[in-house]
Amino acid sequence: MPQMGIIIGTIWGTQKYPGLEDAKMQIMQPICGVTRQHLGQPITVVDTVGAGPGETVLYITAYEAVIPYHRDMVPIDAAVVGIVESTYVKDTTS
Numbered sequence: 001m002p003q004m005g006i007i008i009g010t011i012w013g014t015q016k017y018p019g020l021e022d023a024k025m026q027i028m029q030p031i032c033g034v035t036r037q038h039l040g041q042p043i044t045v046v047d048t049v050g051a052g053p054g055e056t057v058l059y060i061t062a063y064e065a066v067i068p069y070h071r072d073m074v075p076i077d078a079a080v081v082g083i084v085e086s087t088y089v090k091d092t093t094s
Helices: 062-069
Strands: 003-011 024-031 043-047 056-061 078-083
Touching: 003 043, 024 056, 024 078, 056 062
Parallel strands: 043 078
Antiparallel strands: 003 024, 003 056, 024 043, 056 078
């Protein structure tokens, strides 16, 4: 299931693992989709949608992170799969 995060930086590298030469690497801070509070430490993600710093994104982890990149057997643990334009959370306290 996709989770939410905020892109906080970009990683540039001159050498990359074979199959990742054209991958855009970002630094992302995981957040709670309801409260927007930070969850844990920032992680490195492969950006498959062209997100930029400051944007809220959807990301997936584990083996599923390789699927949107359209390559098998590359070392990807997390991938951005969407840019969040807005969110709405229904108030259930009443």
